[in-house]
Amino acid sequence: MPVTNVTVKKRLVLLLLITCIAYSALILRLAWLQLLKGEELQKKALHQWTKEIPVEPKRGTIYDRKGRELAISASVDTVIAYPPEIENPEAAAEALSKILDMDEETILELITKERASVYLKRKIDSEKSKEIRKLGIKGIGFTEESKRYYPDRNLAAHVLGFVGIDSQGLAGIEYYYDKYLRGYPGRIVSETDALSRELPFGAQHFVPPKDGLNLVLTIDKTIQHFAERELEKAMNRHRAKKGTVLVMDPRTGEILALVNKPDFDPNNYNDYPEESWKNIAISDVYEPGSTFKVITASAALEEKVVTPSTRYYDKGYTIVSGVRIGCWRHGGHGSQTFTQVVQNSCNPGFVDVAMKLGKEKFVNYINAFGFGQTSGIDFPGEGKGIFNPEKIGPVELATLSFGQGISVTPLQLLTAMSAIANDGKLMQPYIAKQLVDDNGNIIHEFKPRVVRYVISESTSKEMIQILESVVTNGTGGNAYLEGYRVAGKTGTAEKYIDGKYVSSFIGFAPADDPQVAILVILDEPQGIYYGGQTAAPVFRQVMLDTLRYLGVTPQKQEDESDKIKVPNVINLYIQEACSVLIKKGLEYNIKGTGLIVAEQFPAPGTIVARGETVELLLIEGKTDKSPAVVPDLTGKTIREAGEILDIVGLKIQAVGNGLAIDQEPKPGTKAELNTTVKVYFQQRN
CATH class of the missing domain: 3.30.10.20 (Trypsin Inhibitor V; Chain A)
Incomplete structure (x- = not known):
């Protein structure tokens, strides 16, 4: 049957329509691939014909306040394997295992992976790097990375912290300021064939890393050494479980030294128990005992419920809501002024003061001095302390007056004491002083900040005179420094564990122009445990060495003949x-x-x-x-x-x-x- 023209035309139209639809689909598909998926596919293609070797930036150096290095970074080699390029994996694994101290099977598994590149061992020493280069194994290469070193080993370990294998800050200042210290990584990009082998004449592109900023601390390396040396001696002498020394400039809130014992070497931090990494001066809490009496006395003087000459009779105990609260001295101190109450660290005297103040006012001052809250220091893991005003009844108010029923951090206590020394101004403590680049340009400077005024200047002067008399005529005699006026307070707090104590001494000097404030704490000293006998001598030596180092001239002594x-x-x-x-x-x-x-x-x-x-x-x-x-x-x-x-x-x-x-x-x-x-x-x- 002959085909008519109409039929042919219909078939041609149908063919044309199918062709148009097919071409339209191809165009749409191409448009989808080019316009919508183009960027993604381009990245995939780039990844297939190129390989990237990361280039780690150099971590910023950490300096003390005088520009002395505390933490530095040095360039080291990291071994990289390119599996497609390795011709004899078994021989390579055998040779490398002897140099890298790795299991041969582990290396063989790594270098036979279907990947363009794998890390074999990171940050090896220069001798191992030379040995591997001598082998000349095709497919084994190197990339330069940065390794952290702490030249003074344990010195200021709890301040500095440490970094991980990827040069990321894991603890301490290294962690807190990691985003500034770490920098931004670079990379080397090279073209490869289908088997991920580098093309002999392929293009290479180098994106340089951006090194981290350097950090200058408020810590003084010399003062840190004084504090570590004396605390170590005291720990050995009194066989204490733990110890802390904090040194601060009371005028600014700068931390000049921070020591905890036991400590660790940040170069090999994994060799030490995790408990030793904790910065107990900032994170841990304890009952302050008699050192807290400076807060009670300051509040009482500020509210004028007492004056330095107000007389009080101590019969050896006082009774609050049927509870007998005794004085440490059998028979009491008898008639004494408020100044002598502080000198003698007389508990019944402070109970009387707290009762006159009342719960509301006393709590307000405790809060104002910064207890029960973080100070805002630039350091991770700061503790708040334990203070719950809702649970304070008459007996709790009485015991609170001499430092029982409240837990504080060492940092909180020294910051509060520094406020008394600083005309009543509570400063925010801080450890970082400046961020600088490699050319010495200051990128950012951290400055002192007044948090609030807690007492008046006149009350501050009265308290300084009273605390000075504690050293010259009271329980703080072992903190006395010839030629310098020292103000301070002893503390001996009994722990809830029977027969265990925390002894401490807190003070500042020179009393007429406070420049250095120090807190010394010994946890569970054996044998003699009184703060005036164990902690005060540590305070004395650290303060003496620090004042001499800072060039504070001793005053000429008055006629001491009497x-x-x-x-x-x-x-x-x-x-x-x-x-x-x-x-x-x-x-x-x-x-x-x-x-x-x-x-x-x-x-x-x-x-x-x-x-x-x-x-x-x-x-x-x-x-x-x-x-x-x-x-x-x-x-x-x-x-x-x-x-x-x-x-x-x-x-x-x-x-x-x-x-x-x-x-x-x-x-x-x-x-x-x-x-x-x-x-x-x-x-x-």
């Missing part, structure tokens, strides 16, 4: 004690009955005027005070020496006959109860 340092007559026969005091030009007043001096006031080492009266408290039977102070037995008979040692809780081992000429341990040594004292006797002609 000034006397109170001798230690504790554990002496009463007749001997009186004789020693008379020879020193001091009067005495005896309380109690017995043969031996159990306590004395003012404390040994206190500077007093000639003719001052020293109060002596006697005991009849044995004392249970531990550790006991070994008495001087020179010139005593065996019977007398035995009686004296028995009273203070020690035993005697007599060698020879006659009168005592020598002894072990030596007089003044601290000894546990029931320790045997070896006494040597000799007949005299």
Whole structure:
């Protein structure tokens, strides 16, 4: 049957229509690929015919306030394998395993992966890098990375922190300022064939990394060394569990030194327990004990519920809501001024002050001084402390007055003390001073910031005078510095663990122009645990070295002819004690009955005027005070020496006959109860 023209035309139209539809679909598909998916496909294609080697930026250097290096970065090699280019994987794995100290099977698995490149080992030392280069294995290359070093090892470890394998900050200042220190990575881009092998004449493109900024801290490397050295000595001497020393400029809030023990070496931080990484000066909390009395006293003076000369009678205890709160001194301190209440660290006196202040006002001052809240320091993991005003009743208010029932961080306490030294201005503490580039240009400078005024300037001056008297005439005698006026307060807080204590001392100098504030804390010292005996000597030495280093000239001493340092007559026969005091030009007043001096006031080492009266408290039977102070037995008979040692809780081992000429341990040594004292006797002609 012949095909008509109409049929042909219809077929042609249909063919044309199908062709148009097909071409339209292809055009739309091409438009979709080019316009909508073009950028994505271009990236995929680029990835297929190129390979990238990352180039790590150099991490910024961390300096102390005087430009001395604390953390630096150095260039090291990282070994990279290009699996498609390796001709004999088994031989390569065997040779590399011996140099890289890696398992041969692990290396073989890595270099046979279907990938363009893989890391074999990162940041190796130069000797290993030279050995691998000598092998000349095709498909094994290197990229330059940056490795962090801390040249002073443990020095300021808790301030600096540490970084990870990718040079990312993981702790401390390294973590807090990571985005400024880290910089931006670069890369090397080269063309490859279908098997990811680099083309011999392919194009290469280098995008340089942008190095990180350098960071200047407020920390002074020399002062940091003073603090670390003295804390280490005290930790060993008193066998303390932990310890902290914080040094601050009270005028600005700058942290000059921050030490925690035990510490770690940030070069090898993984070799230390994670607990040792924690910056306890900023994150941990503890009951401050008597050091918190400076807050109570400041609030009372500011609210004018007391004056420095207000008199108070301490009978040895006070009763609040049926609860007896005792004084550390048996029998109390009797009649004393408020200044003496602070000097003597008299608990009943502070309870009376807190009751006069009232809960609302006292809580307001505690909040104003920054407790129960973070200070805003530029450091990760800062603690808030524990302070809940809603749970404060009459008894809690009483114990709060002498630092029980509240937990603070060491940083909070030193910041508050610095406010008292700084005319009542509470400063925000900070550690970073400047961000600078490699040319020394200052990119950003961190400046002091006043948070608020907590007390008036006049109250600040009154408190400074009172705290200075604590050092010259009170419990802080071991912090006394000849030629410098020192203000401070001791603290001994009993932990909830029976028989465990936290001893501390906080203060500043020179009292007439405060430039340095220091807090020393010893956690669970063994044997003697009073803050005035354990922490104050650390404070004294760190403060002395720091003031000399800063060029603070000691003041010329006034005529000291009428000034006397109170001798230690504790554990002496009463007749001997009186004789020693008379020879020193001091009067005495005896309380109690017995043969031996159990306590004395003012404390040994206190500077007093000639003719001052020293109060002596006697005991009849044995004392249970531990550790006991070994008495001087020179010139005593065996019977007398035995009686004296028995009273203070020690035993005697007599060698020879006659009168005592020598002894072990030596007089003044601290000894546990029931320790045997070896006494040597000799007949005299």
